[in-house]
Amino acid sequence: MRVETDSEQRAKAGLSxxxxxxxxxxxxxxxxxxxxxxxxxxxxxxxxxxxxEVFHRLVISFNAFSFLTFLAFYYAEVSRENWAIEYLxxxxxxxxxxxxxxxxxxxxxxxxxxxxxxxxxNSTKFCTALQVINIGLSTADIGSHWAGAxxxxxxxxxxxxxxxxxxxxxxxxxxSLHEERAFSAYLSIPRTFNTxxxxxxxxxxxxxxxxxxxxxxxEHSEAENVVDNIQIEMxxxxxxxx
Numbered sequence: 001m002r003v004e005t006d007s008e009q010r011a012k013a014g015l016s017x018x019x020x021x022x023x024x025x026x027x028x029x030x031x032x033x034x035x036x037x038x039x040x041x042x043x044x045x046x047x048x049x050x051x052x053e054v055f056h057r058l059v060i061s062f063n064a065f066s067f068l069t070f071l072a073f074y075y076a077e078v079s080r081e082n083w084a085i086e087y088l089x090x091x092x093x094x095x096x097x098x099x100x101x102x103x104x105x106x107x108x109x110x111x112x113x114x115x116x117x118x119x120x121x122n123s124t125k126f127c128t129a130l131q132v133i134n135i136g137l138s139t140a141d142i143g144s145h146w147a148g149a150x151x152x153x154x155x156x157x158x159x160x161x162x163x164x165x166x167x168x169x170x171x172x173x174x175x176s177l178h179e180e181r182a183f184s185a186y187l188s189i190p191r192t193f194n195t196x197x198x199x200x201x202x203x204x205x206x207x208x209x210x211x212x213x214x215x216x217x218x219e220h221s222e223a224e225n226v227v228d229n230i231q232i233e234m235x236x237x238x239x240x241x242x
Contacts, residue, residue: 010085016186017078020165024074027162028067028131030138031060034155036145043145059141066134069127076123077169077185080116084182087112087200088193098194099181106196113182120185121173128166135159 026033036043043051049060087109088099103110142151169185176183182193 023161027158029063035150037147059137073123073127089197091195117177124169
């Protein structure tokens with residue numbers, strides 16, 4: 001059952017990643033996918049890519065660098081999500097802040113979660129700053145071959161998709177780091193991993209000691225009852241002999 005739950009969560013995260021990957025590809029290579037004016041017609045994607053203007057070549061090279069940066073960002077995000085699915089769990093029967101106290105018994109997991117959250121937030125900030133530059137350069141290049149409404153709509157749509165993704169990731173990363181939790185970046189409903197995964201959960205030592213002490217008390221009480229019964233039987237036997 002545990003394996004099925006983890007697999008289901010990974011499948012949802014994988015599907016979301018595939019959908020977002022296509023959007024990011026379109027959003028980073030603006031000079032390739034946004035229609036531009038090629039004289040009497042609108043440039044095709046092939047014409048945009050093969051344009052030999054010096055500034056255009058520089059911009060499309062920066063588009064490629066931005067795309068690689070986004071891949072590095074996604075690596076940090078997907079690695080964090082996969083780790084959370086592996087070591088943590090979402091239990092609807094427990095409060096969202098349940099992990100706050102529970103994770104104190106797992107210092108190695110707590111340290112790893114902190115490291116992943118920091119890396120995720122830093123990757124998001126760096127990627128956002130780079131995309132601002134990329135959009136500025138791309139807009140300048142596209143503006144030199146402006147095609148009116150044919151350019152405006154896809155340009156604004158691509159920019160909006162980019163910043164919606166980065167804004168959502170920034171909120172998840174910031175909240176996770178600030179509240180010392182692991183909010184999911186991919187599940188459709190905002191959820192927080194609120195407990196340790198069953199595969200890595202250990203029995204609390206204090207609980208074990210309490211159970212042993214309680215068992216000893218029960219056994220001692222039972223032994224006393226046996227002794228008392230034996231003494232009663234001996235007294236009754238002596239009375240009968242007399």
